[in-house]
Amino acid sequence: MNATPIWTPLVITPQSAGVEASAAGLLKVIGDTATVDDQLVKEKALIFRGFGVTQEELDPVMDELLPNRLAYVHGNSPRTKVGKNVYTSTEYPQEFTISMHNEMSYAHAWPARLLFFCQKAAETGGATPVTDSALWLDSLDPEVREAFKGGVCYQQNLHDGLGLGKSWQDTFETTDRAEVEAFLGQTGAQWDWKPDGSLRVRQIRPATAVHPVTGTEVWFNQSDQWHPAGLGDDTAAALAQIMPADELPQSVTFADGTPIPDEYVIQIRDRGLDAAVDCDWRTGDLMLIDNMLVSHGRRPFTGSRRVLVAMSD
Structure with a gap:
């Protein structure tokens, strides 16, 4: 009996594309935007490897692959802006795993595409795992899928500096x-300013989404990343000692305000990671992903690692 093939991103090299190994060669490949668009929907993620692209050569490549480069407004991950709507992929401590997520799936609008660029590969580790978001949804127990049908409520407490x-x-x-x-007024969110200058934002979002081209339903929320249980027992316990759940920088409940059970969150986190395929970076690699069809994360690493990211609608 044949095993079901494991989904993996499509790797495109100068040899497979029949072009020279250079930024100019890559521009020839991605200049056929209709083909790239079709490939991305079909394959969900594309890795461009061996073209020798440097950061200085990145802008023209991004202009082709990301037609409308977006700012990371309302983003919740620590990043540094390093160019024209280009950011470090994250500045989360390198010894920790970042669990699977679709970028800004908690927001009223999210990027359709993400482009990662490996400026410097880690000494060890540091892969970007990617998961087929439809497979992630299918992997969850029926009880969990049913519980999330009503959506979730995200809350942010954003300090004043x-x-x-x-x-x-x-x-x-x-x-x-x-x-x-003005921004929040367009999102359907509720917000209020606190006497200390901080801002509280609440918004109700669905737990799944349907891809506009394929019609595929995908797991599309960040409940496990916004819930203390998703951070691990020790971290959750430490946070509980510091402040009540309602005062955490970010938290999540079901849409009706009912707490999400810890065991649901842990199942969601672990099955997303279990289904992931690692993109083991080589310096100069680029990876383009459909942000609805594919979720991503980060493995721990040692040494110096620098991966940049940009996004578009």
């Missing part, structure tokens, strides 16, 4: 409260 987590200024890339309110 000093505190745990991100400030509202960093989150929205502005120091103007009116700009923040």
Whole structure:
């Protein structure tokens, strides 16, 4: 009996594409945007390897693959902006795993595509795991899928420059409260400013989504990353001693305010990681992913690692 093939990203090299191993060669490949669009929907993720692209050559490549490069406004991950809407992929401590997620699936609008660029591969580890989001949904117990049908409620407590987590200024890339309110007013979120200058934001979002091209239903929420249980027992216990759940930088419940059981969160986190395929970076690699069809994370690493990311709608 034949085993079901394991999904993996499509690797494109200068040899397989019939072009020279250079940034110019890669531009020839991706200049056929219709073919790249079709490949991305079919394959879910594309790795461009062996073209020798440097950071200085990155902008023209991004202009082709990301037609409308987006700012990371309302993003919850620690990053540094290093170019025209180009960011470090994360600055989360290197000894920890980042669990699987679709970028900004908690938000009212999310990027359709992500492009990762490996400027420097880690000494050991540091892979970017990727998971087929439809397979992730299918892997969950029926009880869990049923419980999440009503959606989830995300809450953020964003400080005013000093505190745990991100400030509202960093989150929205502005120091103007009116700009923040104008942005939130378009999202259906509820928010209020606290006397200490911090901002609380609540928004109800679905737990799954349907891809606009394929019609595939996918797991599409970050409940396990926003729930203390998803961080591990020790971290969750430490957070519980520091502050109540309602005051955490970010937290999540079911849409009706009912707590999400710890065991559901742990199942979601672990099965997403179990289904993942690792992209083991080589310096100069690029990976383009469909942000709905594929979730991503990060493995722990040693040494210096620098992976950049940009996104588009």
